[in-house]
Amino acid sequence: MTTPQPAPSFDARPLTDPVDARAVSAFTAELRARGSSGFSASSVLAVVIFGLVFLVALTFVGATMFSLLTGSGGSSSVAGIGILAAAAVAISIGVVSWRRARVARYRLDAFARANGMSYEARVSDPRLPGMLFGLGRSREATDLVRGTVPRFVEFANYRYTTGSGKNSTTHHWGYVAVKLDVPLPNIVLDAKGNNGFGSNLPASFQREQILSLEGDFDRYFTLYCPEGYERDALYLFTPDIMARFIDNAAELDVEIVDDWLFLYTQRKASTLDPATWGWLFGAVGAVITKLDQWERWRDERLLQENPxxxxxxxxxxxxxxxxxxxxxxxxxxxxxxxPGVAHEGRRLKRSFSWLPIVFVIGFVVFWIWSRSF
Structure with missing residues (x-):
């Protein structure tokens, strides 16, 4: 087992240094001109409306309780005053959120430039092949920080929505995307350290594709590889590379797909927290220094496809x-x-979850049984 790699040196001062209000306004205007503002007027309005509805409801409950406890009939006037106060508070919350978002974007841009990278506030429906990026609707990556040396790396936050109406859910993730030099088989490392009662991955895979590796690796990750690619996975995940993942990425889910390596986390990856950047920079730096062996991998099955x-x-x-x-x-x-991957190795086989169907069937059976008595 190798010792954990030291955190790489980087300039984190822009994340915490005081900012000039005029510089923040100028940067926000620049983003707006590029059509890449990350916190739009509609977002501010949504925050205000949500806060207003919540506070108005709270005011009516308070006014009613006051009327019942005191026996007075002045609940209408109390409610009216409360509504005005609620509106003022909601607007204040929206303005504060808007200002904080502007400052955060400015800091992240300054952080990116200080470390030889670039910043983009928002990208709708990013065209990436990872398991996250084809799910749901309203898909959006925000606060993208990109570097190109020694290879292309992108740090970003990501959200998408599933369901509809009252049953809709917005899912939030952070990711790191690393560009590889050659396409590789679709391999997933499900980190056990960030799971709850089961896997936290947004997709499930057939268990026949689980490959057990030597040493302590299975204590930290469940590795999925396409059937027939077990030997290839062993070539890619040599003991030294396994040690790098254990020491530096044990809390991150990993996916290799096409010529990309993705690291996933259910917290923000692009943030104003220097410790988070140190953690992610360390994980990426530890992994990419071992990618030379991956560049030499070739899929012999392509010979069979070309007589x-x-x-x-x-x-x-x-x-x-x-x-x-x-x-x-x-x-x-x-x-x-x-370079390339044969058809059977390009994507893992997904599994279908029967739990929701079993739950619905059980509920229907219970309902019919209860109605019969």
Whole structure:
């Protein structure tokens, strides 16, 4: 087991230093001109309306209780005064939230620039292949901090909505996206340290795809890989790489899909907390230093999908009758598969949860049984 990697050095002062109000206003105007403001007027209005409704309801309850306890009939005047006070409080809450959001965006932009990165306030429906990004509706990434050295990395917060009406739920995640040099099989590490009564992943996978690895790795992660790719997973997750994940990412769910590596957390990844940035920078830095071996991985199944390349790899003489366009042997570079993943390894097989159906059936059976008596 390797020792935990020290937190990388970075400039966290912009996250906490005092800010100039005029600079914040100028930055907000710049974002608005780019059409990338992260906290719109509609968001402020929603906060105000929600706060107003809550406070008005609380005022009516208070006025009614006051009338009942004192026996007076002045509940209407008390309620009227309370409504005005509630409106003032709700508007104040909205303004404070709006100002805080402006300052937070300004700080994150300054933090990104101080550390050689860039900032973007909001991206609707980001085109990423991870398991989070195709779920629900109203999909949106916010507070995106991106770096390109030594490879492309994106830190962001993400939300999407499922259900409808009163049953709608907005799900909040933080993620780190790391661009890889070659496509790899779809592999998921479900971190056990952040689970509750079961997996917290937004998707479930068939248990036949679970692969047990050596050492203590299974104590920290459940690894899913496509059936038939067990040997490939062992090549990718050597003991030193497993140790890196245990020491630096044991509280993060991990997904490898296409040429991306994703780290998921159910807390904000892009935040004003320097400790969170130190944690995530450390996790990313520890992992990407070991990606050279991953770049050399090739899927031998691609040879079977390309008979000409497969014959070359076996050393068979090319047949002019089979393909008159190839009267000579292919160059040496074609003797190994090109970068890529065969169809069966590109996506894990999802499983279907029967629990909601069992619950509904049980409720219906109980209802029918209770009506019969």
């Amino acid at each position: 000409t390349t497969a014959a070359s790899a076996r050393g068979d003489a090319p047949s002019s009758s089979a393909d008159p366009r190839l009267p000579f042997a292919p160059p040496a570079g074609m003797l190994s598969p090109p």
